[in-house]
Amino acid sequence: MKLSIVATLYQSAPYVAEFHRRASETARQLVAEDYEIILVNDGSPDQSLALAIELTQVDSRVVVVDLSRNFGHHKAMMTGLAAAKGDRVFLIDSDLEEEPEWLGLFAEQMASRSCDVVYGVQARRRGGFFEQMSGALFYRAFRMLTGINQPNNIVTARLMTRRYVDSLLLHKERELNIGGLWVVTGFRQVQLTVNKHSTSPTTYSLSRKFSHFVNAVTSFSSxxxxxxxxxxxxxxxxxxxxxxxxxxxxxxxxxxxxxxxxxxxxxxxxxxxxxxxxxxxxxxxxxxxxxxKRRPYTIIRQIYANPGQQDPLQ
Structure with missing residues (x-):
């Protein structure tokens, strides 16, 4: 398989159908029909799972990985990457703040720059003064305390080669911070400036942001x-x-x-x-x-796919 598109679902019901349509159109332009779309339901409280399951019934390229509860965005993304089988893997959020059409731009950059990863960074961080200030402080403090050169205003969207994804999955932390893992995995990575939209309210409160910062620093630095x-x-x-x-x-x-x-x-x-x-x-x-304790960082309740689709985790 040439391409895997991986996205997580959490309060994504208003966007699932549109995301599937736009992601499918972009994938066909790039690899024809040789692709898959993996949707990881991270314990979403709305109808995201039901809508995603309906997609598997009409599109054999859609696979839904339903987690047993909400484990968090980073762990859900790693679970989706573990299920992906494509030679290239496009990771993106499903809320349409990040455009599925970026896949074509990222693929062009990957081909012209001969790199293993093309990732997006925001030209300008969304939100008001406090949001922008707190974001700038987070990245500066993270780099200072860990020595990991994580770019400012990085987004989820990234196109990765198979060897990079396989290397990323070698990390087995239970309390993981995927932003740091993206960097420490290495390989040649190229950034591309993008404009992220604002289509949904953020689920990250101030306390969650602070907890995320503490976890990020303590995961990568003593x-x-x-x-x-x-x-x-x-x-x-x-x-x-x-x-x-x-x-x-x-x-x-x-x-x-x-x-x-x-x-x-x-x-x-x-x-x-x-x-x-x-x-x-x-x-x-x-x-x-x-x-x-070596507990699994996610537990899969069920995988939904077209009867002719092979289980992606086998």
Whole structure:
């Protein structure tokens, strides 16, 4: 098979039919009928699954992978990539904010640049001032803390070769961050500037964005642990210097004045730092705990396909 198109479904009912039509037309222009469309239902609460199953009845190239519950966007994407069999794999969101027609542009770039990945980046991040500022801070902090050069405003849409997808699937993290994995997998990757539309409200709240940032950093870097060590060392040295200062002052100048406020403030400060540092270490311990259990990062409830279509996971 020459091409696999992979997309996830979550609150995607208004877009499923249109996505299928546009993705199919673009795929036919590129590889005729030698393609498949894999839709991964990530526990969508609306009618996305029912509509996708209807597509399998009228189009033998559509395969629906129904997960047993909502596992998250990144894990659902990895499950879809594992099911893809094409020589090239086009990963894209199904909400039409990313255009299925980009496939043709990406394919041209892949052929002319002889690369393994062509991925999209937004010319300008959507949303207001806070959305743009928080996005810029996320990418800058992520690069600084992990050393991974992930581009700003990257989107889901990307065209990948078979060897790149096979290498990407070698990563077996349970608490995965696919954005970082895209980069660390390597190979020759080329970015293409795109204009992402705004057709649906975001499902990422501020708390989810912060949780995503913490997971991304702790998945690829031990720098926060190193920083806690140096912070503790700095605090200890500072305390030692202050003790020496007080001893010299008491011996040669005068007894230091009593200070209830300064004592309480110091206790609160250092108690907070201790709890914070323990929390950072706790996050890493929790990730180790999650990894050693070796639980599958998704569970497939059922695969829907035309009776003549081979099970993509066999």
């Amino acid at each position: 720098l926060p642990l190193v920083l806690t060590f140096y912070s503790g060392l700095l605090i200890s040295v500072s305390a030692l210097v202050y003790i020496v200062y007080l001893s010299v002052r008491y011996a040669f100048i005068a007894a230091p004045p009593d200070g209830y406020t300064s004592i309480i403030a110091s206790i609160w400060l250092f108690s907070g730092l201790i709890i914070f540092f323990l929390g950072v270490q706790g996050i890493y311990i929790a990730k180790v705990f999650s990894e050693v």
